[in-house]
Amino acid sequence: MAGNTSAPGATVVSRALALLYAFDDRHRRLTLTELARRAGLPVPTAYRLAGELVAGGALVRRADGAYVVGRRLWDVGLLAPVQTGLRRIAAPFLNDIHAVTRATVHLAIRDGAKVLYLERLSGRASVPVVSRVGARLPMHATGVGKALLAHAPYEVQEAVMADLAPLTPYTITRPDRLRAQLEQVRRDGCATTVEEMTLGACSIAVPVRGRDGEAVAAIGVVVPTLKRDRARLLSALQVAAQGVTRSLGG
């Protein structure tokens, strides 16, 4: 487009998308300079393109100058067929768990070597929960992550083992320990975490099986402690997972 481009070959569309993708869970609002740096564009270019995105409603510029994602993009994003079938089928079962346990309930799938949270019902208890719909978290430190990892292909397990980043002092960082836990998950049919992702938060999760028996998703709850209610939570999760599996099959 321009004679003096610093990165010839990059199209306008790719630059515009780079601006949109500069936003993530940790960066929901960006100043122009941050936006330009994260998108890898010169400031004037970012300024102009971001201005067009604002004009189109894809971004919004707030009074203080910071850019945030616009409602128009929210609209369009919701049209993405991200497991719509699974989410629709699972929704009532998740509600049941929530009604019974009052805990934070999650529905997640595996996305590469991460857990992708599809749904979340917030509990009322004051448990610190970092997950969010659309967030991708490490598999080795979350309940739903371990439930999915235990039934994931060998290559995925190895990829995860290669980077067991510690998030709290209780995060499992030794591959042999994680391997042993995954074995236990397969035996017990459920996975647990104890302050491995966030201090003060424990979780328990079960896999959801498709009609061919493969683990297609996981359902889990986050609670302050597992000591008291473990059995009760587990049975609620198992009933729900069974129900989802049945609905998927039929």
Place this chain on the structure above:
Amino acid sequence: MAGNTSAPGATVVSRALALLYAFDDRHRRLTLTELARRAGLPVPTAYRLAGELVAGGALVRRADGAYVVGRRLWDVGLLAPVQTGLRRIAAPFLNDIHAVTRATVHLAIRDGAKVLYLERLSGRASVPVVSRVGARLPMHATGVGKALLAHAPYEVQEAVMADLAPLTPYTITRPDRLRAQLEQVRRDGCATTVEEMTLGACSIAVPVRGRDGEAVAAIGVVVPTLKRDRARLLSALQVAAQGVTRSLGG
């Protein structure tokens, strides 16, 4: 960008956004020709730009050639600050209503002359519900819509009156009748619909007031019939709306 452009002045970004905005609730998947027509672009241009959007993960091209919104855009869209505060605060109260009534529960705000659905908890009853998170529906035919319209500015009410499209034989299409109903909504503090949006679906809704007393949102439920449970549903809604108002204030 090009010498032979048919619409000089239109930027690449605006064209790319036109492609994204070509998708809506009724058009979640589009063929190339449809996409081009809805975006107002020549087919070759749409083909090239859509190809770039696919390369960037904003769109996905399925095996049958149809385009759908991509997961990457879903990710970014979820970062939009669309009433995040209201939604977070209201979530537990919506769950309460759902737990008690087992009906489909909605949280909506007014967006111009339409109702914008922010949250939805699906009920298990077999009630046909057309709403969807992110959907915009007409105000005159929905419970939450009438609850919001009754407290909307005069200009908005007039704009809605100007286009009372019939959706079922029971949709209110006469401005005087709607005006009388809105008056009643203000008196009773709740709005109802009886098969005005969808045959076989009734609804009841109440406004949620902000700390300054203005109606900032509405909460409603959809049920097969209002005959039996009207009083019970209404009290559940009122308790929840009060709770949200209190949480907003504090």
Place this chain on the structure above:
DNA sequence: GCCTAGGCTTCCACTGAGCGGAAGGACAGG
């Protein structure tokens, strides 16, 4: 089997839309 219609993809000559360094503001902190 031939022909037509409709949608998808590729080609290519033309040119103005896009580029970004540089300069100019605006503002805060020292």
Place this chain on the structure above:
DNA sequence: CCTGTCCTTCCGCTCAGTGGAAGCCTAGGC
């Protein structure tokens, strides 16, 4: 007043973008 940081505008250069035309493929009618 000076300095640093961020935001905005300017402007000359040029190649990325454009879309009509043509070719391709498949489906359907006869």
